[in-house]
Amino acid sequence: MSMTRRDFLQASLATLAACAAPKAGGPGGAPSAAAPTKILILGGTSFLGPALVEAARARGDVVTLFNRGKTNPGKFTDVEQLHGDRNGKLEALAGRKWDVVIDTSGYVPRIVRLSAELLAPSVERYVFVSSISAYDESIPPGSDEDAKIAQLSDPATEDVRASYGALKAACERAAEAAMPGRVLVVRPGLIVGPGDPTDRFTYWPVRLAEGGEVLAPGTGDDPIQVVDVRDLGGWMVDMADRRSTGTFNAVGPASRTSMRSMLEACQPAAGPKAGLTWVPAAFLEKEKVEPWGDMPVWIPAGGPESGMSQVSIARAVAAGLRFRPLPETARDTLSWWNSLPAERRAKPRAGISRERERQVLAAWKASRG
Numbered sequence: 001m002s003m004t005r006r007d008f009l010q011a012s013l014a015t016l017a018a019c020a021a022p023k024a025g026g027p028g029g030a031p032s033a034a035a036p037t038k039i040l041i042l043g044g045t046s047f048l049g050p051a052l053v054e055a056a057r058a059r060g061d062v063v064t065l066f067n068r069g070k071t072n073p074g075k076f077t078d079v080e081q082l083h084g085d086r087n088g089k090l091e092a093l094a095g096r097k098w099d100v101v102i103d104t105s106g107y108v109p110r111i112v113r114l115s116a117e118l119l120a121p122s123v124e125r126y127v128f129v130s131s132i133s134a135y136d137e138s139i140p141p142g143s144d145e146d147a148k149i150a151q152l153s154d155p156a157t158e159d160v161r162a163s164y165g166a167l168k169a170a171c172e173r174a175a176e177a178a179m180p181g182r183v184l185v186v187r188p189g190l191i192v193g194p195g196d197p198t199d200r201f202t203y204w205p206v207r208l209a210e211g212g213e214v215l216a217p218g219t220g221d222d223p224i225q226v227v228d229v230r231d232l233g234g235w236m237v238d239m240a241d242r243r244s245t246g247t248f249n250a251v252g253p254a255s256r257t258s259m260r261s262m263l264e265a266c267q268p269a270a271g272p273k274a275g276l277t278w279v280p281a282a283f284l285e286k287e288k289v290e291p292w293g294d295m296p297v298w299i300p301a302g303g304p305e306s307g308m309s310q311v312s313i314a315r316a317v318a319a320g321l322r323f324r325p326l327p328e329t330a331r332d333t334l335s336w337w338n339s340l341p342a343e344r345r346a347k348p349r350a351g352i353s354r355e356r357e358r359q360v361l362a363a364w365k366a367s368r369g
């Protein structure tokens with residue numbers, strides 16, 4: 001089945017809803033000297049949430065989680081957890097006060113409005129985790145936070161699979177309407193690292209560690225953008241501690257990074273050496289090998305969505321977002337993956353199958369005589 005980046009996002013959302021991430025990222029950053037920030041996370045137990053919890057704890061902040069108790073229920077036994085449902089069961093939040101709420105689990109504006117209106121009198125800041133997908137997919141490379149936003153064709157829709165990005169943009173507006181001037185909107189690109197339940201970036205360090213001939217997409221020069229969940233979580237907690245507001249693209253690495261450099265970063269120092277065979281985008285298209293879905297992280301330069309992997313991060317970098325080296329992310333992701341049960345590793349959630357990879361490589365060689 002062929003999958004575009006948008007299809008893959010939609011499928012990933014379904015997977016995320018159905019699965020629980022068993023591991024968290026590590027702490028990032030020194031404890032803050034100021035009074036601890038009281039942080040409420042709407043969510044907190046899958047992937048970004050745990051990185052936020054670890055970063056907040058490392059800074060001496062005080063964290064409360066609000067969720068349904070379904071995803072990784074035993075994860076944080078030493079953190080206050082309130083239970084309810086964002087879709088109308090918010091009683092556990094009433095009568096409480098926090099400095100900052102971080103909303104990692106808002107996907108439709110009605111539900112974001114419910115929590116933002118309820119919490120407006122009892123929190124200073126609302127941090128909404130949006131996405132680069134909030135932009136119109138046609139934005140040009142280098143676009144900043146003022147780029148064209150995705151529009152809902154039906155303003156009443158709550159179909160997250162069909163309208164993920166435009167709904168995220170509508171959620172941003174709902175939060176701002178409830179708490180004018182008190183909202184921080186974070187628009188991450190692809191979030192990666194240990195604990196990632198989607199296996200997108202993970203595909204590459206795992207594939208390279210297996211060795212042999214690896215199908216690599218394009219010329220190698222196509223730009224990629226990813227952000228380590230631990231860097232993102234640490235920076236977001238810093239922003240919360242500073243009570244920052246505004247809108248920020250949040251992705252890395254710090255400078256332009258090609259698919260080739262990313263794969264070089266994913267090549268483990270020890271273990272079998274993989275050989276990369278770069279196959280042009282046009283041939284892959286003919287073979288129905290899809291960017292993003294079959295070849296995770298890759299968006300061909302010059303294609304219709306190429307701006308989505310080349311957004312400007314100048315504003316976030318000026319506000320302190322920093323990035324660990326990509327080889328560190330790859331190494332830690334691989335060792336996290338190797339710690340997972342064999343049944344989980346037998347069913348990767350992204351990337352081309354080994355059988356199909358062999359077929360495409362054979363077809364490529366045959367085409368060249």
Ligand SMILES: NC(=O)c1ccc[n+]([C@@H]2O[C@H](COP(=O)([O-])OP(=O)(O)OC[C@H]3O[C@@H](n4cnc5c(N)ncnc54)[C@H](OP(=O)(O)O)[C@@H]3O)[C@@H](O)[C@H]2O)c1
Binds near residue numbers: 066131187190192
């Ligand atoms: N992954 C990426 O590459 C990427 C890229 C760009 C943006 N983003 C955004 O980043 C965020 C990351 O999310 P995450 O899943 O890693 O966050 P998380 O905070 O680690 O996990 C999601 C949490 O939401 C809770 N939750 C789900 N439905 C709920 C409901 N109806 N009521 C109360 N709690 C509910 C879940 O717990 P229960 O199930 O127990 O309720 C879980 O604790 C998302 O907003 C996503 O759109 C992700």
